[in-house]
Amino acid sequence: MQLDERSKQILKAIVLSYIKNAQPVGSRSITERYDFGVGPATIRNIMSDLESGGFLSHPHTSAGRVPTEKGYRFYVDTLFEEETFLKNQSRITLEAEQLVQREDAGQLLQDTSKLLSDLTHYMAIVSVPKMxxxxxxxxxxxxxxxxxxxxxxxxxxxxxxxxxxxxxxxxxxxxxxxxxxxxxxxxxxxxxxxxxxxxxxxxxxxxxxxxxxxxxxxxxxxxxxxxxxxxDTGELYTDGAVHIFDLPDFSDVKVMKGLLKAVKEKKAVIELLDKYIGSDGVQVFIGSENRFLGNHGCSLVVSQYKRGDRVLGALGVIGPTRMDYSKVIPLVDSTAKQVSRLLEDLS
Amino acid sequence: MQLDERSKQILKAIVLSYIKNAQPVGSRSITERYDFGVGPATIRNIMSDLESGGFLSHPHTSAGRVPTEKGYRFYVDTLFEEETFLKNQSRITLEAEQLVQREDAGQLLQDTSKLLSDLTHYMAIVSVPKMxxxxxxxxxxxxxxxxxxxxxxxxxxxxxxxxxxxxxxxxxxxxxxxxxxxxxxxxxxxxxxxxxxxxxxxxxxxxxxxxxxxxxxxxxxxxxxxxxxxxDTGELYTDGAVHIFDLPDFSDVKVMKGLLKAVKEKKAVIELLDKYIGSDGVQVFIGSENRFLGNHGCSLVVSQYKRGDRVLGALGVIGPTRMDYSKVIPLVDSTAKQVSRLLEDLS
DNA sequence: TCTGGCACTCTATTGGTGTGAGTGCTAAAA
DNA sequence: TTTTAGCACTCACACCAATAGAGTGCCAGA
Structure with missing residues (x-):
């Protein structure tokens, strides 16, 4: 399925709006908030197309549209603007610099997980290298x-x-x-x-x-x-689990509990990280692209950190599928690089 | 205020019933579940007395009675039957024996917190001795x-x-x-x-x-x-935080979040434990008898553990005020003794 | 002193209704 | 051919009234 430029822009607008408000977005609000120079009816037609393309879905007949996982994937893959990356980079690095400069690498990772969760308001995970x-x-x-x-x-x-x-x-x-x-x-x-x-x-x-x-x-x-x-089954630092209480997505107590329990058990999360530790750079896993995430309706943004050429572990953020990728991705990216650099210094 | 034997028994019945069901208890259900040989009206009169004595309270006019903190305190202090202690003792010791016999005392404490929370289904806390x-x-x-x-x-x-x-x-x-x-x-x-x-x-x-x-x-x-x-600000192992999701008392998400956040910060809890680490045997703190607990509507059952004559730390259970003291108290008691014994062995 | 009965209170549930947001379709306009 | 305006339709949700049910408080009688 090929999308023309306008459809892409509208899909992006919908994803952004949903990321921001966690509310199904209707054709009306799009015309109000974004100026595409067309009326709501046109938007509706395009939305309808996007829906048959599998990018959007309908909670019920008279609700607005919600991005599907395919929609998020498309957004992350193609709509992501490089400029956002760069814009945030400097600020983030600054904050990361404030990580306590310790000799203890374990403490460094723990601080990192706290930093990540504080900045994103999602749950952060950092895997510890296997001794x-x-x-x-x-x-x-x-x-x-x-x-x-x-x-x-x-x-x-x-x-x-x-x-x-x-x-x-x-x-x-x-x-x-x-x-x-x-x-x-x-x-x-x-x-x-x-x-x-x-x-x-x-x-x-x-x-x-x-x-x-x-x-x-x-x-x-x-x-x-x-x-x-x-x-040596692998260790994991997590932080910011309490943040999931603030998310409207997880107002269902059962889901929250399930996620917390799963992360507490750590094993599944460690396997998850291990599996994708091989590939370079930031990776994004959306919902059911992975079993674990799909079960809890969340996504994972993850990157490896290394020392020299050796990959030591991975760090990332677990948040709702509608999380703000444009912020989280560069943050995870620069944090991973920062940790790698700090580990280099400890030699 | 002096209570006669029957009033005590009825107060006990109310506390037990409320501990079990987390529901206000009415005069009717008391006559049905317990055989006091009197009708509901009599129970009502006695309840009324207990209420003016400050042991019970009324959520609203036509609801059943709920124990006040004073009511719990009275229950814990005077109504607690020694037999319950002994009845549970053997079973618990058995389970505690299964704690992995490790050389690592830190691991022992971590296992202990897991054991405590698994057995009680409340949150367990264990303080680590200051190096x-x-x-x-x-x-x-x-x-x-x-x-x-x-x-x-x-x-x-x-x-x-x-x-x-x-x-x-x-x-x-x-x-x-x-x-x-x-x-x-x-x-x-x-x-x-x-x-x-x-x-x-x-x-x-x-x-x-x-x-x-x-x-x-x-x-x-x-x-x-x-x-x-x-x-060395003191360390703390906690376990079973997820259990609070199962408690009807904490169906309010805000309260849950507050409690989780507070325990995560650890500092307040460590201070709490430090404060009462001096006294021997099991101690019970109910709701607002302590600031921290009162703010979160919960109670603490705690005991010190030692090695020889030296008190090393404290371990205990944080649960809702209406927690099942008759189970938790002996469990905490025997766990503390067990931990003390195991630490003795590691020498 | 205890009990049965009755009136009263308050909550929770149920069902009905109206409102608003949103869609889908069609016909007209550009 | 594309866009728009209009209209009918759907559905969730909030609101309201009525009702059932649990429980109390009190009083008169055993």
Whole structure:
């Protein structure tokens, strides 16, 4: 279906109006608010065309038109004006600069989610990089009591994780320190899995001549790997869940509850982010283009953030399908870039 | 005002009925559900007395009676049957046993809040002990990059905290290890503040003969102390916020939102818990007996948990004023005891 | 002191009606 | 051929009145 320029403009006007007021928009209000130089009847005809094209729909016979998901998609894909992007860019970056400059990358992500939700008034989500895939800057073992130690891993990007596990054999703190020193001096910048593999290769080369320290270090690394892989299901920071109370779209308590519950469970959201973490730049998922979003009648604007060339995670905004894409998209975009930059600085 | 036995029983019946149905209770339904051997008219008279005594109130002329806060208070204080306590005890302890036996005390508290909210269907809150007041089992410094280190403190109770801070002078990881060793070997079991004071005394005694290591250790401890004191505003785990959607009491979206927002901010709740953390055993705060609760029309059942003789924090349940105290009180009680026991085991 | 009965009050529900916003269609105008 | 004006029609919603129902308060009698 091809739309002529005027139809596009009218579709855009309808989407904008609906984004703003959350009310079905009638032919009359279009002629009043926007000057297309035509009367309501003409608008009605065009609306009718747009409806048969699948861009608009009708709640009931005598209500105004409402954009369908296809309508939103069309709006986002083709009607989006580059100028809006640029107009907002400077302001947003300014606000993002105010993110506390911390050494703690986890805190940075948490602040980011708060910033995103405050600026958009929607719900923000930020996924935390998986430690099991991260390159390690530092690893440390602490003996808590007999047969029980804690490992602290700091990734290159500045994320920290503590893990507890039991050992068959008790190891003194002194030995643990030696092992940490050994690992840190030789293997920084690799993933835990990489460390394990490299150690294994080295040990095999030296056959049974490898020294005691190395063997213990290997065992510990193996355990830490295992622990990380079994428990590292991915973390998620969310913020601004309360905002959904302010949205007329979610006046239905059941929908609100469902969404809150789903986000609380986190798993579905993490999968959602993981799935689309691969592609570059901002992505927009509208309603039923994704199972999760469709079930809750909302959309997701998401972008990946990275450190150097490595994609670390994704951050984005979940809002109603009729959310203000022209604001949210550039905001998510610049926030992701800002986070990437800040993570770069923490090195 | 003195109530005779029958009045008490009827008051109790009204509170129970209202707890169960969240509906004003009429004289008729009392005679139907409970056998007091009297007619509705008699009940009405007694209700009238209870109302003038301030235990009941009237939404409007022809509605049933609703307990006032004074009514709840009376119910909780005097009508509570010890048998209910014991009856539930075994079941609850059983469920609490299933809390994952982890080495990580933080995880334990998080699991606890989930357990509490799952069992009660209200919102659960658990405060985390302040690291600045805790006795330290282990302290560790990690150099992240020039002039920037991270300290990891593990408390005796098993809580872990990471803090980042900048140093004027760069210190190598090797020196940091020595300092950690030094601190751990001499000062475990004291609070950070205690360590600092003791070191200072020792340094003064030895005057300017104290060695280099000790001086650096002292500086680091001072910094860590400072960092902990400025950022250690208290942590809070909450769970089950979504449950408030199921409560008819909070059908008003505004009230829900207010409560959620307040709990999200955490500060007010932490203050609330801190305030009453001193007293032993379960405490019940009903509605406007406390500012925070009154504003949101809810009550708090709370108990402290400890490790040995030291009170570490508090845990409890926030629910509507008409919550089922006979279930919640023993649950909170036994959960607190269970948590205390588990923390004891982690040593 | 308790009870039955009766009048009274107030809420919630139901059904009917009018209004307004909006569409769809058709015929006339441009 | 495109646009417009007009008109009939639909539907949601607010408003109103009537009614049912639950509950109280009070009084007279057991």
């Amino acid at each position: 099991s895939e991260a390159r390690i800057r530092h690893i440390e073992f602490v003996r808590l009591r007999a047969n029980c130690i804690m490992t602290i891993t700091v990734s290159e990007a500045g994320f920290v994780q503590n893990k507890f596990f039991d050992l068959e054999k008790d190891i003194s703190q002194r030995s643990l320190n030696h092992i940490s020193d050994y690992l840190n001096s030789l293997y920084t910048g690799m993933t835990l899995d990489g460390i394990r593999k490299k150690m294994k290769r080295q040990m095999e080369k030296m056959e049974d001549l490898y020294d005691h320290l190395e063997s213990e270090a290997f065992e510990l690394t193996k355990q830490a790997m295992h622990e990380l892989h079994t428990t | 600045s007041e805790a006795r330290i089992r282990h302290i560790e410094f990690v150099r992240l990059r020039a002039n920037c280190i991270m300290t990891i403190t593990v408390s005796e109770a098993g809580f872990v905290q990471n803090k980042f801070f900048d140093l004027e002078k760069d210190i190598s990881q090797r020196s940091l290890n020595h300092i950690s060793d030094y601190l751990n070997s001499l000062y475990t079991g004291m609070t950070l503040d205690g360590i600092r004071k003791k070191m200072k005394r020792q340094m003064e005694k030895m005057e300017d003969l104290y060695d280099h290591l000790e001086s650096e250790a002292f500086e680091l401890t001072k910094q860590a102390m400072h960092e902990l004191h400025t950022t």
